[in-house]
Amino acid sequence: MKRILLFSLCLLAFSLQAVWGQKKALDETRKVIERVTGKSDLPISLVLKSNKGKLDGKTNFKYRVDRGVLNIEGSCPVALCRGFYDFVKSNRAGLYSWSGSNIRFPQQLVDGMEKQVVSPFARHYMFNVCTYGYSMPYWDWERWEKEIDWMALHGIDMPLALVGYEAIIARVWKKMGLTDDEINSYFVGPAHLPWMRMGNVSGIDGPLNEDWHRRQIALQHKILNRMKSLGMKPICPGFPGFIPEAFKRIYPNLHIIKTHWGGAFCNWMISPQEELFSKIGTAFIREWEKEFGKNDYYLVDSFNEMDIPFPAKGSKERYELLASYGDKVYQSIRHGNPDAVWTMQGWMFGYQRNIWDYETLGALVSKVPDDKMLLLDLAVDYNRHFWHSEVNWEYYKGFYNKPWVYSVIPNMGGKTGMTGILDFYANGHLEALSSTNKGRLLAHGMAPEGIENNEVIYELLADAGWSDKEIDIHKWLKEYSCNRYGSCPTAVRRCWDLLLESVYGTFTDHPRYNWQFRPGTVRNGSININPSFFKAVESFVEVGSQMKGNPLYLADLAELTALYLGGKAELLVKAIDWQYEIGDTLRAAKFEKDFEHIMLGMDALLSTHPTLRLERWIDFAHKQAVTPEQHRQYERNARRIVTIWGPPVDDYSARVWSGLIRDYYLPRWKHYFASRKTGVGFDFAAWEKNWVESEGCSSQTSPADVVNTACSLMDYAAFITPALIPNAKKGELGAWTVAPEKEEALSFRIPADKLSKLSAILLEKKGGNSSVVCSNMKLVADGKVLIDDVSDKSLHNDNLRTVYKVTLPDEIRGNNGVEIQLRIKNTGLQTASGQVSLIGE
Numbered sequence: 001m002k003r004i005l006l007f008s009l010c011l012l013a014f015s016l017q018a019v020w021g022q023k024k025a026l027d028e029t030r031k032v033i034e035r036v037t038g039k040s041d042l043p044i045s046l047v048l049k050s051n052k053g054k055l056d057g058k059t060n061f062k063y064r065v066d067r068g069v070l071n072i073e074g075s076c077p078v079a080l081c082r083g084f085y086d087f088v089k090s091n092r093a094g095l096y097s098w099s100g101s102n103i104r105f106p107q108q109l110v111d112g113m114e115k116q117v118v119s120p121f122a123r124h125y126m127f128n129v130c131t132y133g134y135s136m137p138y139w140d141w142e143r144w145e146k147e148i149d150w151m152a153l154h155g156i157d158m159p160l161a162l163v164g165y166e167a168i169i170a171r172v173w174k175k176m177g178l179t180d181d182e183i184n185s186y187f188v189g190p191a192h193l194p195w196m197r198m199g200n201v202s203g204i205d206g207p208l209n210e211d212w213h214r215r216q217i218a219l220q221h222k223i224l225n226r227m228k229s230l231g232m233k234p235i236c237p238g239f240p241g242f243i244p245e246a247f248k249r250i251y252p253n254l255h256i257i258k259t260h261w262g263g264a265f266c267n268w269m270i271s272p273q274e275e276l277f278s279k280i281g282t283a284f285i286r287e288w289e290k291e292f293g294k295n296d297y298y299l300v301d302s303f304n305e306m307d308i309p310f311p312a313k314g315s316k317e318r319y320e321l322l323a324s325y326g327d328k329v330y331q332s333i334r335h336g337n338p339d340a341v342w343t344m345q346g347w348m349f350g351y352q353r354n355i356w357d358y359e360t361l362g363a364l365v366s367k368v369p370d371d372k373m374l375l376l377d378l379a380v381d382y383n384r385h386f387w388h389s390e391v392n393w394e395y396y397k398g399f400y401n402k403p404w405v406y407s408v409i410p411n412m413g414g415k416t417g418m419t420g421i422l423d424f425y426a427n428g429h430l431e432a433l434s435s436t437n438k439g440r441l442l443a444h445g446m447a448p449e450g451i452e453n454n455e456v457i458y459e460l461l462a463d464a465g466w467s468d469k470e471i472d473i474h475k476w477l478k479e480y481s482c483n484r485y486g487s488c489p490t491a492v493r494r495c496w497d498l499l500l501e502s503v504y505g506t507f508t509d510h511p512r513y514n515w516q517f518r519p520g521t522v523r524n525g526s527i528n529i530n531p532s533f534f535k536a537v538e539s540f541v542e543v544g545s546q547m548k549g550n551p552l553y554l555a556d557l558a559e560l561t562a563l564y565l566g567g568k569a570e571l572l573v574k575a576i577d578w579q580y581e582i583g584d585t586l587r588a589a590k591f592e593k594d595f596e597h598i599m600l601g602m603d604a605l606l607s608t609h610p611t612l613r614l615e616r617w618i619d620f621a622h623k624q625a626v627t628p629e630q631h632r633q634y635e636r637n638a639r640r641i642v643t644i645w646g647p648p649v650d651d652y653s654a655r656v657w658s659g660l661i662r663d664y665y666l667p668r669w670k671h672y673f674a675s676r677k678t679g680v681g682f683d684f685a686a687w688e689k690n691w692v693e694s695e696g697c698s699s700q701t702s703p704a705d706v707v708n709t710a711c712s713l714m715d716y717a718a719f720i721t722p723a724l725i726p727n728a729k730k731g732e733l734g735a736w737t738v739a740p741e742k743e744e745a746l747s748f749r750i751p752a753d754k755l756s757k758l759s760a761i762l763l764e765k766k767g768g769n770s771s772v773v774c775s776n777m778k779l780v781a782d783g784k785v786l787i788d789d790v791s792d793k794s795l796h797n798d799n800l801r802t803v804y805k806v807t808l809p810d811e812i813r814g815n816n817g818v819e820i821q822l823r824i825k826n827t828g829l830q831t832a833s834g835q836v837s838l839i840g841e
Contacts (some may be wrong), residue, residue: 022048024229025048025076025077025229025230025231026046026048026077026080028077028226028229028230029046029077029080029081029152029230030044030046032081032149032152032153032230033081033084035145035149036096036101036103036149036153037103037105039105042070042105043068043069043070043109044069044070044071044072044084045069045070045071045072046072046074046080047071047072047073047074048073048074048075048076048077048080049073049074049075050075057122058075058118058119058120058121058122059074059075059076059078059079059082059118059119059121059122059123059124059155059157060074060075060079060116060117060118060119061073061074061075061079061080061082061083061086061116061117062074062083062114062115062116062117063083063084063086063087063113063114063115064112064113064114065109065110065111065112065113065114066111066112067111068108068109068111069109070084070087070109072084072087076157076230076231077152077229077230077231078124078151078152078155078156078157078230078231078232079155081152081153081155081230082117082152082153082154082155082466083117084153085153085154085155086115086117086466087115088103088105088483089479089483090115091106092479092482092483092486093105093106093483094483095459095480095483095484096149096150096153097150097455097459097484097552098150098451098452098455098610098611099452099455099552099555099556099609099610099611100551100552100555100610102484102486102551102552117466119155119444119465119466119467120429120433120444120467120468121406121441121442121443121444121465122442122443123157123158123233123405123442123443123444124154124155124156124157124158124443124444124445124462124465124466125156125158125159125376125405125407125443125444125445125446125447126151126156126158126159126160126445126446126447127159127160127447127448128160128378128409128447128448128449129160129162129194129197129198129299129301129345130194130195130413130449130450131160131194131447131448131449131450131451132160132162132163132193132194133191133192133193133194133195133641134191134413134414134449134450134641134653135414135450135451135452137190137191137193137621137637137638137641138190138191138620138621138623138624138634138638139620140219140620140623140624141219141222141223143620144219144222144223145222145226148223148226148227148230151232152230154458154459154462155462155465155466156232156462157230157231157232157233158232158233158234158235158297158405158443158445159227159232159234159235160234160235160299161220161223161224161227161234161235161236162194162197162236162237162299163216163219163220163223164213164216164217164219164220164291164292165193165197165237166187166193166208166212166213166216167212167213167214167216167217168284168287168288168291169239169280169284170183170187170208170213171287172280172283172284172287173243173244173280175283176247176250176279176280176283177250178244178246178247178250179246182244182246182249183244183246184206184207184208184209185203185206185207185244185246186202186203186206186243186244186245186246187202187203187206187207187208188201188202188203188204188205188206189204189205189206189208189633189634189636189637189640190208190212190621190624190634190637191205191637191638191640191641192204192205192637192640192641192646195261195265196242196267197237197240197242198240198242198301198304198305199240199241199242199259199261199267199269199302199304200259200261200262200265200267200304200305201261201265201266201267201646202244202265202266202267202268204265204637204640204646204647205633205636205637205640209630211626211627211630212624212630215624217291220292221292224236224292224293224295233296233297234295234297235297235298235299235343236288236292236295236297236298236299237288237298237299238281238284238285238298238299238300238332238333238342239277239280239281239284239285239300239332240300240301240302241269241270241271241272241277241281241302241329242259242267242268242269242270243256243268243269243270243280244268245258245268247268247270247276251276254270254274254276255270255271255274256268256269256270256271257269257270257271257309260783261305261783262646262782262783262817263648263780263782263783263784264646264647264648264783265646269302271325272302272324272325272328272329272332273324273325273328277328277329277332278328278331278332278335280332281300281329281332281333281336282332282333282335282336283336284336285298285332285333285336285337285340286336288336289336289337294337294339295337295340296339296340296341297340297341297343297374298333298337298340298341298342298343299343299344299345300329300333300342300343300344301344301345302325302329303348304345304347304348305347305348305351305352305782310322310355310360313357313359313360318360318363319359319360319363320363322360322363322364323363323364323366323367324367325364326363326364326365326366326367326368327367327368329342330342330367330368330369330372330373334372340372341371341372341373341374342368342372342373342374343373343374343375343376344373344374344375344376345376345378346375346376346377346378346379346392346404347378347379347409349361349375349377349392349395349396350379350382350383350387350389350392351379351382351387353389353395358395358396358397361396361400362396362400365400365402366400368402370400370401370402370403370440371403373402373403374402374403374404374405374442375399375402375403375404375405376404376405376407376445376447377392377393377399377404377405377406377407378407378408378409378447379407379408379409379447380392380406380407380408380428380432381408381409381410381420381421381424381425381428381507382409382509384424384428385421385424385507386507386509386753391431391432393406393432393435393437393438393439393441394435394437397437397439398437398438398439398440399439399440400439401439401440402439402440403440403441403442404439404440404441404442405442405443405444405445406429406432406441406443406444406445407444407445407446407447408425408428408445408446408447408461409447409448409449410425410446410448410454410457410458410461411448411449411450411451411453411454412449412450412509412510412652413449413450413510413652413653413654414449414450414451414452414453414642414653414655415450415453415510415511415512415653415654415655416453416454416559416563416612416654416655416656416657417503417508417511417512417513417526417527417563417566417654417656418454418499418503418504418511418527418563419454419503419504419506419507419508419511419527419528420454420457420503420504420507421504421505421506421507422456422457422460422473422477422500422504422505423473423500423505424507425457425460425461425464426460426463426464426470426471426473426476427464427470427471428464429444429464429465430468430470433468444464444465445465446458446461446462450653452611452612456477456480456504459480460473460476460480463476473500474496474497477493477496478493481493481496484552484553484556485547485550485552485553486550489543489546491539491540491542491543492539492540492543494536494539495536495537495539495540496536497536498532498533498535498536498539499532499533499536501530501532502528502529502530502532502533502536503527503528503529503533505528506528508526508527508528509752509753510526510652510751510752511525511526511527512525512526512527512651512654513525513527513566513567513569513570513654513656514570514573514574515566515569515570515573515599515665515669516651516654516656516665517651517654517749518649518651518668518684518688518747519668519669519671519672519684520672520734520735520736520746520748521733521734521746521747521748521749521819522733522734522748522749523574523577523732523733523734523735523835524570524574524732525570526751527563527566527567527570529567529570533564533567534564534567536560537560537561537563537564537714538564538714540556540557540560541557541561541707541710541711541714544557544707544710544711545707548705548707554608554706554707555608555609555610557706557707557710558605558606558608558609558612558706558710559606559609559612559656561602561605561710561713561714562602562605562606562612562656563656564714564717565598565599565601565602565713565714565717566602566656568598568717568720569595569598569599569602571720571721571722571724571725572591572594572595572598572720572724573595573669574724574725575591575720575724575725576588576591576592576595576673576676577676577734577735577835578724578725578726579591580676580677580735580737580767580833581735581766581767581833581834581835582767583767585677588673588676591724592670592673594716594720595669596666596670597716598713598716598717599661599662599665599666599669600661600662600666601709601713601716602656602661602713603658603659603661603662603666603700604658604700604701604702604703604709605658605703605706605709605710605713606656606657606658606661607658607659607700607701607702608702608703608706609658612655612656612657612658613657613658613659614642614655614657614658614659614660614663614697615658615659615697617638617642617657618635618638618639618697620638621634621635621637621638622634622635632695635695636692636693639691639692639694640692641653642654642655642657642660643660643664643688643691643692644688644689644692649684649685649688650817652817658700659697659698659700662698662700663691663697663698664691668684668687668688671684671687672684675737676735676737676833678739678831679737679738679739679740679742679831679832679833680739680742681737681738681739681742681744729837731762731837731838731839731840732835732836732837732838733748733749733750733820733835733836733837733838734748734749734835734836735766735833735834735835735836736822736824736833736834736835736836737831737832737833738772738824738825738826738831738832738833739826739831740770740826740828740829740830740831741826741827741828741829742825742826743823743824743825743826744823744824744825745821745822745823746821746822746823746824746836747819747820747821747822748819748820748822748836749817749818749819750818750819750820750838751818752781752818754818754838754840755781755808755818756808756810757840758779758806758808758838758839758840759805759806759807759839759840760803760804760805760806760838760839761777761779761803761804761806761820761836761837761838761839762801762802762803762836762837762838762839763793763795763801763802763803763804763822763834763836764795764800764801764834764835764836764837765795765796765800765801765832765833765834766800766833766834766835767831767832767833767834768826768828768830768831768832768833769797769828769830770826770827770828770829770830770831770832771794771795771796771797771826771827771828771832772794772795772796772824772825772826772827772828772832772834773792773793773794773795773824773825773827774792774793774794774795774802774822774823774824774825775790775792775823775824775825776788776789776790776821776822776823777789777793777804777820777821777822778820778821778822779806779818779819779820779821780817780818780819780821781817781818782817782818783817786808787804787806787808789804795832795834803839820836822836
């Protein structure tokens with residue numbers, strides 16, 4: 001009798017807990033709707049229904065209007081939010097975006113309106129490890145709450161949730177005997193944490209401090225509580241094996257590997273074969289769950305862009321070692337939480353197939369139970385449109401029966417330039433769904449390195465993840481415009497058609513204008529600013545007078561016009577260089593004034609934009625500071641990541657932002673123009689370092705009328721066309737100028753996709769009677785020196801051209817940075833100038 005009573009009480013408690021949990025989930029769902037609409041009395045009924053049975057676990061929702069009430073049923077709280085958002089968009093009642101929300105819930109509901117949607121995926125994934133550096137390092141709870149609302153409305157239920165890793169790992173390391181100083185000297189500034197976590201860097205802009213750890217712990221509690229209350233399955237950080245070198249003090253015989261990345265950065269890696277790896281990994285998960293509660297998924301990436309010294313391919317030793325590695329990583333997680341799933345990013349699956357062939361990856365995952373691993377196939381767009389290689393689910397034959405996530409990387413580094421094939425983002429996942437090698441395809445996802453850019457892509461991707469039918473991109477763009485602007489005039493539709501012929505019909509891995517690089521290092525940017533791009537923006541501006549009161553139109557107008565003017569500025573940079581090459585300094589000076597006017601106009605327009613402002617970025621950093629010292633440190637770190645990135649210049653995370661244009665890009669170019677006049681090189685590295693370490697932004701007055709300002713600037717720039725640069729040649733990299741009896745070390749950036757076809761470097765002298773000697777040519781890719789030619793090459797009036805031949809292995813591939821480094825000496829008494837070009841197949 002007692003056992004029956006005890007069983008009944010347990011059953012009652014379980015039922016009450018389930019009822020309470022469902023009520024809490026519905027309450028949180030309703031709060032999302034209240035926050036995004038600003039109303040708490042909407043006629044909406046919400047019901048949770050299981051997705052088991054005939055729906056095979058796939059997320060789903062349906063809604064119906066009955067007696068003036070919108071009834072939404074969903075398989076989870078996120079599905080309910082997605083159902084609400086689908087209803088809003090289906091009624092052309094607005095959308096919720098990073099640059100603003102204009103959701104207008106219909107005042108009257110028409111009975112009978114109904115719809116059911118079953119996603120072809122069980123889960124929907126979001127974020128990239130790098131998003132936490134390029135977009136989110138200094139976010140507060142107010143900004144995070146908006147992001148979680150955005151995810152819920154867009155149907156995202158499997159986000160990365162990495163906040164607080166350092167606070168927990170520091171606890172673990174201190175318990176093992178490391179001092180605060182040893183830990184802090186290893187940690188980096190907040191914006192660089194992703195690359196410390198992945199074993200790429202250490203020490204940049206550190207240390208972290210107890211204030212930071214305390215606030216990050218409090219923030220992560222709020223993030224995880226909200227995510228889990230909405231039924232999301234966050235992927236939290238695990239221990240990937242990267243540690244301070246100071247562990248050698250405690251474990252003198254410990255074998256650790258010093259990792260190198262990009263030529264200038266390092267970290268230290270402990271092998272999973274070492275007992276300490278398992279000890280730290282297990283302790284971390286236990287400490288994490290002690291603080292935040294149980295979690296289902298843990299991200300552990302030990303091999304990101306790393307050349308690990310495995311035995312040779314085909315050898316028994318290689319595959320045994322890899323299988324043991326994988327088993328040790330999994331066991332370190334299992335001992336912390338037997339139910340947890342090891343999650344691993346798959347960037348290397350496509351990027352480093354010279355290392356990670358089918359047998360190699362298969363060996364790594366062979367000893368991990370199928371249900372205890374999740375593989376993130378991050379970059380299908382790169383396979384298809386950049387590497388032009390076989391997609392990973394085909395190459396790895398369904399990923400060895402492991403669950404996996406179809407995902408894309410629409411953005412590298414948080415760059416704001418436009419790129420991406422919209423039709424592919426709408427329909428590319430259909431190929432995976434229909435493949436005989438789809439295996440255990442679990443989720444659809446997006447893994448941008450940075451967000452708050454190219455908003456149309458993420459709206460499209462979110463819709464695609466809930467569709468197993470082909471999306472007509474033209475019809476979709478019409479509906480998107482109606483929701484975003486309230487209507488879709490002919491001029492706006494024409495704008496989209498033209499963008500599909502330019503930036504949104506092509507894929508560029510690193511879209512940047514030439515003026516976003518260190519001056520003189522790049523002749524051509526990588527944004528597809530063909531004639532259709534310029535015509536698209538001109539068409540968008542045509543409806544300005546009728547949409548002056550529309551905030552989202554004005555935000556897009558400011559952004560599109562700035563990008564339009566950015567394309568004009570790129571042409572002007574080339575025109576100015578051309579004038580110096582032919583000796584017309586008066587016309588060069590005129591173009592320089594035009595360049596300054598356009599750049600300042602871009603900056604003024606973007607000062608009106610909700611997100612594209614340096615001041616906003618720095619303000620987030622300031623809000624995390626408790627002391628004046630932290631205030632300076634966090635600002636320095638925030639300025640570094642969007643400009644020089646690290647100790648060497650990189651311009652990787654290039655942003656078209658107000659504040660950055662007027663205070664960083666424009667002054668840097670003015671120094672370059674001055675050096676072209678005099679032939680005396682300018683110390684850009686010192687200037688850039690000083691800018692990173694400075695504080696504050698110069699003042700800016702925003703235009704009162706965005707439409708008139710945009711039109712005026714576009715009219716001003718009308719004369720700027722490719723005709724200003726006669727005789728422009730394919731393959732031009734950049735120009736050089738060397739003063740009399742001086743020697744200059746010069747560098748020129750190469751687009752990564754040109755590396756495989758490169759056969760020679762052409763060096764030409766264009767101006768001056770002096771002779772010059774190039775004593776060294778280096779070709780460097782991602783910090784690795786591929787060629788170091790120290791032969792002297794002379795240029796003089798009887799020999800104006802010289803060539804460095806280039807021979808590279810077939811598997812060579814560039815990613816983050818490829819450059820030519822030259823050392824040129826002017827032996828004469830006149831300034832000498834010229835240019836550098838690529839010769840390819």
